[in-house]
Amino acid sequence: MDLLTFARGPGLQWAVTIFVIGVLWKLVGVILLRAKPDLSEPRNPSTWKGLRLIITRSWPRKEFLRSTAFTEVLGYTFHIGFLVALLFYLPHILFFEDVFKGVLGVNFQQVFGVQWPYFSGGVINFFGAVTVAALIAVLIHRIVSPVKRLISNFDDYFSWFVTIAPVVTGMLAYGHVGAPYQTLIAVHLLSMELLLVWFPFGKLMHAFTVFLSRGTEGMQFERKGASL
Amino acid sequence: MPDSMKPRDAGDAHEATLGERLAARGVSRRAFLKFASALASMMALPPSMGLVMAQAMAQAKRPSVLWFPFQECTGCTESITRSHTPTIEGMIFDMISLDYHETLMAAAGHQSEAAREQAMKDNAGKYLLLVDGSVATGLDGAYSTIGGQTNLSWLTEAAKGAAAIIAVGTCASFGGIPKANPNPTGARAVSDVIKDKPIVNIPGCPPIPVVLTGVLAHFLTFGSLPELDALGRPKAFFGDTIHDRCYRRPFYDQGLFAKTFDDEGARNGWCLYELGCKGPVTYNACATVKWNAGTSFPIQSGHGCLGCSEPDFWDKGSFYKALPVGQWGSAATLGGAAAVGVAVGAAAAYAARRRQDKIAKGD
Amino acid sequence: MSGLKDIAVTVIGASADQPGSDPSGNASAILHEIADLLERLASDGSQGMIDLRAMPLTSGDRAQLEEVLAAGAVRVAIDAAGPTEVVETVYPGVWWTRHHNESGETVAEFIEVTVCPEILKSHIEDVREGGAQLRRVLVPDASDANESDD
Known part of the structure; x- marks a missing residue:
C-alpha cells in the first residue's frame, strides 16, 4: 500500500474515528461532571443572562485593549484564515459534502437549497499564506514573551505544530513544491489526520470547550452579581 | 535468425545497419532525421539531439526483440500496431527485429516456440524482452500457460538472457486489472518477479505507443535505458501529471x-x-x-x-467520485465511534462522581 | 449530422481556442534567444535550435512570433514521411521548420539558427545510393537484370 492510499483510506478512517470518540468523550465527560453546589443566595434572579459572556468575551475589555491587541489581531487572523482555507476550498468542500451525505443520507444542496460557495485556489493560497504568517508571528511572540514562555508547555507547541502543518503542506501540494504531487497530498492528508487525532486530547479541544466554559463562567458571575 | 518474422526484403538485413535497412525500404535519411527530431522533441531532449539520434540509430544494428503476452487483453498490441501507418512512431517496427510476437507472427504452434528459443539462443545477453500482461504466480503460475509452460517460467528463463525488459502496459508494469482485488491468479508485475535486470515500465491501459518508440530509440542511440522515475517509468513521458x-x-x-x-x-x-x-x-x-x-x-x-x-x-474507488470523496468511512462507523465516545465520557464522569462521593464520606 | 448543431456544445479543445490568448512573455524570451544565437552564428558559425513544443505558448505568443518572424525569401516543401515545411524568416539564418506526419498533424516544430538546416542537405549515404541507382538506370542490361532478380 503506498503512502497516498494509506492516507486516503485507513489513515483517514482511523483519524476520523479517533476524533469522534475523543471529542465526545471529552465533552460528555466534562458536561456530566457534578457541579459544585453554590449555596449562596443568588444576587441576580436570571443567571442565564450570563450566557452573553459567550459573545462578549470575543473581544477584550477596554482596559486590556492595548496589552492584548497583538495577540487578538493575529489570533483572529489565523483563525479566520484557517477556517476560510478549510471551509471554502473546493476539494475540502467535496469531502465535507460527501461526509454530510454519508451521515444524513441527503445532499447538502438539497437541504440548504444553495451550493456551498467556494473560492478559487489562488484566493485560498492567499488565506493560507496569511495564516502561516500569523501562526509564525504568534509562535515567536510565545517564545519571546517571558510570561507566555513560562505558561507554555508541550501541548501549546505541539498544538501549534499540528495546526500549521496542514496549512503548509496544503500550500505545498497546491503549488507542487518539493516532491511529486501524490507525496505532497499524502503528507497533507497525514498532517490533517495528525491534527484530528491530537485535537480532542490537547488544547485544540478549546474549539468546543471555549463556549461551554464561557457560558458556565458567565452564569456563575451573573449569579454572583459580578460585572460582565 | 528465425524465419517466422522475417520480412521479404530482409535477406541480408542481419548484418545491415538500421540506416541501410530503412534506405532499402525506401525511407530516406531525411525522413529518418525528421523522425528522430520529432522523437527528441517528444522526449524533451535538447533539439540538437535529433541529429545525434538520427546518426547513432542509422549506424545501429536492429536489436532482437521478443514480445511475451501473459495475462493480457492484447490492447497494448492493438495500441502500438494501430499507430503504425499514418504516424511517425510507426517506424518502431523498422527499428527492431521482432522475433517473437504471437499475435503478429505468421508461425504458430511449435514453429513459433522454436523461433522464440532460437532467437533467445542466437541473441543471448543482447535481446530486449517486451512483456504485456501480468504474471500469474498462484499455483506456481498454472493459471496462465502457453504451450504447456507457465508464463512465470517463460519470464524467469527469458529474463536471464535479456539485456533489458520493457513492461508494456499497466498489467506488466504494476499487475493491472488481473491483479485487482481479489486477484484470484496471484497476478504480479514483471518487476515483482524479476529483480536482477533493468526494467522499464510503460504503464497505461493501453500505453501510449510513442513511449515505446522513445525508449527503443534511446536504447539504440545511447545503448542505455532512459531516466526513470520511482516507479520505473521514463521521466520524459511520465514526468508530469x-x-x-x-x-x-x-x-x-x-x-x-x-x-x-x-x-x-x-x-x-x-x-x-x-x-x-x-x-x-x-x-x-x-x-x-x-x-x-x-x-x-x-x-x-x-x-x-x-x-x-x-x-x-x-x-482506488469509483472512477466517478471526486478525489477527496468516498474514503472517510461510513455513517455506521461514525455512529459507533460516537457511541463509544459518549460511553467513555459518561464512564469518566461517573468515576469522577464516585471519587467525589468517597472523598465526601471521608474514606 | 445536422442534428449535432442543435446540441449546445462549446468546443474549447482546439489549441487555437485555448484559454489564455494573452502573450505570456515566452515569445519575447524566444525572440531574445534567437537574437543571441544569430550573433553567435555570425561570429563563430555555431548553430542553434529551439524546440517550440518544449515550452507552453499561448495563441498570443504564437501570433507575436509569427508577426516578428515573418516569412522571408526561402520557402521549401519537403515530402519525407509526411510534409515538412522549412521557411527562412525575414532574418537570414533564422529558419522555421514545421514537421507534419502523413495525416497532417504537427509532430515537431523548431526554430533553427543556421546557414542551412540539416534537413535540406542531401545525406552522403543517400547520394551514394542515388548515384549507384542512376548508374543502373543508365546501363539498360544491368537494369533489366536487376528487375528480373526481383
Whole structure:
C-alpha cells in the first residue's frame, strides 16, 4: 500500500474515528461532571443572562485593549484564515459534502437549497499564506514573551505544530513544491489526520470547550452579581 | 535468425545497419532525421539531439526483440500496431527485429516456440524482452500457460538472457486489472518477479505507443535505458501529471467545474475534477501526446482521467467520485465511534462522581 | 449530422481556442534567444535550435512570433514521411521548420539558427545510393537484370 492510499483510506478512517470518540468523550465527560453546589443566595434572579459572556468575551475589555491587541489581531487572523482555507476550498468542500451525505443520507444542496460557495485556489493560497504568517508571528511572540514562555508547555507547541502543518503542506501540494504531487497530498492528508487525532486530547479541544466554559463562567458571575 | 518474422526484403538485413535497412525500404535519411527530431522533441531532449539520434540509430544494428503476452487483453498490441501507418512512431517496427510476437507472427504452434528459443539462443545477453500482461504466480503460475509452460517460467528463463525488459502496459508494469482485488491468479508485475535486470515500465491501459518508440530509440542511440522515475517509468513521458499539462487546468485554477456530464460547465469544457477526474494523481503523457494521431484524449472528449497508468488504479474507488470523496468511512462507523465516545465520557464522569462521593464520606 | 448543431456544445479543445490568448512573455524570451544565437552564428558559425513544443505558448505568443518572424525569401516543401515545411524568416539564418506526419498533424516544430538546416542537405549515404541507382538506370542490361532478380 503506498503512502497516498494509506492516507486516503485507513489513515483517514482511523483519524476520523479517533476524533469522534475523543471529542465526545471529552465533552460528555466534562458536561456530566457534578457541579459544585453554590449555596449562596443568588444576587441576580436570571443567571442565564450570563450566557452573553459567550459573545462578549470575543473581544477584550477596554482596559486590556492595548496589552492584548497583538495577540487578538493575529489570533483572529489565523483563525479566520484557517477556517476560510478549510471551509471554502473546493476539494475540502467535496469531502465535507460527501461526509454530510454519508451521515444524513441527503445532499447538502438539497437541504440548504444553495451550493456551498467556494473560492478559487489562488484566493485560498492567499488565506493560507496569511495564516502561516500569523501562526509564525504568534509562535515567536510565545517564545519571546517571558510570561507566555513560562505558561507554555508541550501541548501549546505541539498544538501549534499540528495546526500549521496542514496549512503548509496544503500550500505545498497546491503549488507542487518539493516532491511529486501524490507525496505532497499524502503528507497533507497525514498532517490533517495528525491534527484530528491530537485535537480532542490537547488544547485544540478549546474549539468546543471555549463556549461551554464561557457560558458556565458567565452564569456563575451573573449569579454572583459580578460585572460582565 | 528465425524465419517466422522475417520480412521479404530482409535477406541480408542481419548484418545491415538500421540506416541501410530503412534506405532499402525506401525511407530516406531525411525522413529518418525528421523522425528522430520529432522523437527528441517528444522526449524533451535538447533539439540538437535529433541529429545525434538520427546518426547513432542509422549506424545501429536492429536489436532482437521478443514480445511475451501473459495475462493480457492484447490492447497494448492493438495500441502500438494501430499507430503504425499514418504516424511517425510507426517506424518502431523498422527499428527492431521482432522475433517473437504471437499475435503478429505468421508461425504458430511449435514453429513459433522454436523461433522464440532460437532467437533467445542466437541473441543471448543482447535481446530486449517486451512483456504485456501480468504474471500469474498462484499455483506456481498454472493459471496462465502457453504451450504447456507457465508464463512465470517463460519470464524467469527469458529474463536471464535479456539485456533489458520493457513492461508494456499497466498489467506488466504494476499487475493491472488481473491483479485487482481479489486477484484470484496471484497476478504480479514483471518487476515483482524479476529483480536482477533493468526494467522499464510503460504503464497505461493501453500505453501510449510513442513511449515505446522513445525508449527503443534511446536504447539504440545511447545503448542505455532512459531516466526513470520511482516507479520505473521514463521521466520524459511520465514526468508530469495529466492535471499539470491539461488544457482545462486554467478552469481548475479559476474554480470553474462541471458538476454533471451535461450541465453548462460540461458544455463549456470546464474542469472535470468534481466528476472524478484522476488527472491530479496520474502521471502520463496523454495531455500532450494525445491519442488517435493527436486527435484527442479522454479529458478533451469530456470524460475524466481514470488514472490507468498508476498502480492499482482499478481498486482506488469509483472512477466517478471526486478525489477527496468516498474514503472517510461510513455513517455506521461514525455512529459507533460516537457511541463509544459518549460511553467513555459518561464512564469518566461517573468515576469522577464516585471519587467525589468517597472523598465526601471521608474514606 | 445536422442534428449535432442543435446540441449546445462549446468546443474549447482546439489549441487555437485555448484559454489564455494573452502573450505570456515566452515569445519575447524566444525572440531574445534567437537574437543571441544569430550573433553567435555570425561570429563563430555555431548553430542553434529551439524546440517550440518544449515550452507552453499561448495563441498570443504564437501570433507575436509569427508577426516578428515573418516569412522571408526561402520557402521549401519537403515530402519525407509526411510534409515538412522549412521557411527562412525575414532574418537570414533564422529558419522555421514545421514537421507534419502523413495525416497532417504537427509532430515537431523548431526554430533553427543556421546557414542551412540539416534537413535540406542531401545525406552522403543517400547520394551514394542515388548515384549507384542512376548508374543502373543508365546501363539498360544491368537494369533489366536487376528487375528480373526481383
